[in-house]
Amino acid sequence: MKHKTQNSSVILCGARKSAVTMALLISSISTVYSGPFDLKMGMKIEEIDRNAKDIGNNTYKVKLSSSHKTFDTYTVSMCPSGELYMIRAVSGDITTNSDGTELRSTFSGFKNKYKKAYGSGEHINHLSTSSPWTEKEDWMVGLIEDDRTLRTTWDRASEATLSDNVTEISLEALPIGINNGYILLSYKFSNYENCKTEQGIQ
Numbered sequence: 577m578k579h580k581t582q583n584s585s586v587i588l589c590g591a592r593k594s595a596v597t598m599a600l601l602i603s604s605i606s607t608v609y610s611g612p613f614d615l616k617m618g619m620k621i622e623e624i625d626r627n628a629k630d631i632g633n634n635t636y637k638v639k640l641s642s643s644h645k646t647f648d649t650y651t652v653s654m655c656p657s658g659e660l661y662m663i664r665a666v667s668g669d670i671t672t673n674s675d676g677t678e679l680r681s682t683f684s685g686f687k688n689k690y691k692k693a694y695g696s697g698e699h700i701n702h703l704s705t706s707s708p709w710t711e712k713e714d715w716m717v718g719l720i721e722d723d724r725t726l727r728t729t730w731d732r733a734s735e736a737t738l739s740d741n742v743t744e745i746s747l748e749a750l751p752i753g754i755n756n757g758y759i760l761l762s763y764k765f766s767n768y769e770n771c772k773t774e775q776g777i778q
Contacts, residue, residue, distance in 0.1 A: 611740040613650070614642035617765035618659040624652055634775065646682070646759065655771035662768060667759040669752060676715040676749070679757040680726065683749040686759065687728050690747065694737050697730040697745075719751040741766045 611617070621628050625638035634654045643650065647665040655661055672678035691697065703710065707723035718724035727748040730736035738745070744764040751757045 612663055612742065612745075612763045613640050613644075613665070615640070615652070615660060615663055617661065617741040617767055620658055620660075621652070621654055624660065628652075646686075647761065653771075655767065656774045659767060659771070661765050661771040663763040665761040667761075669756045670758055671756050672716065674713045674716050674754055676719065676757070679716075679749050679759075682759055683726060683747065686747055686761070690728070690730065690745065694730040694745065695735060697728045697736055698734040699728045700725050716751060716754050716757065719749070719757065720754070743768065 615624060621636055621638075625636070625640070628636035628638045631637050631651065634656060636652050636654070638650050638652055640650050644665070646667050648668045649666040651664045651666075652660055653662040653664075667682070670679050670682055672680075687697075687699070702725045703718055704723040707718055707721070709715075709718035709721060709723055715724065719726070725748075727746065729744065729746050730738065731744040732738075736745070742763055743766045744762075746760075746762040746764075748760045748762075749757060750760055
């Protein structure tokens with residue numbers, strides 16, 4: 577009986593240790609993997625991707641363990657001192673008709689999802705008043721000629737609910753040609769302005 581009691585104590589002690597270990601592990605994971613695509617402001621490039629490709633101006637093309645199926649290219653911008661300050665995600669080519677139906681649909685899907693998470697943001701769906709591309713079938717041409725803008729921005733000015741040191745999220749539809757385009761998703765962290773100053777970027 578005494579032997580059984582000792583075994584029970586050992587088992588109970590082991591269970592408590594396992595529970596504590598699991599709690600610490602969960603806490604560690606939630607601390608490390610936070611922010612967009614599991615990235616945090618100030619991370620070093622070695623922490624993001626040891627095989628990152630330098631594409632100039634302290635910007636790197638990276639592969640992320642946490643990614644979205646719509647996006648196939650990711651870049652991160654680093655301060656001269658080596659800290660992460662901006663993330664960009666670029667979708668694959670989106671085949672669309674000349675009035676941009678499929679591109680606009682993909683954009684709207686993301687916008688509605690982000691609206692639920694961060695608020696309405698500042699939405700711009702604008703065609704320049706001087707543009708000749710006013711017909712429905714001219715939608716993609718207007719985008720190509722830089723006469724049309726389709727973008728939503730979530731930031732302090734738009735009273736967005738942001739966290740993890742993110743100060744701005746930008747979602748934009750951009751052209752490749754008459755029948756294809758892509759979505760650009762950008763995140764800026766609170767160290768963005770300081771890093772721009774470091775780099776001498778206006």
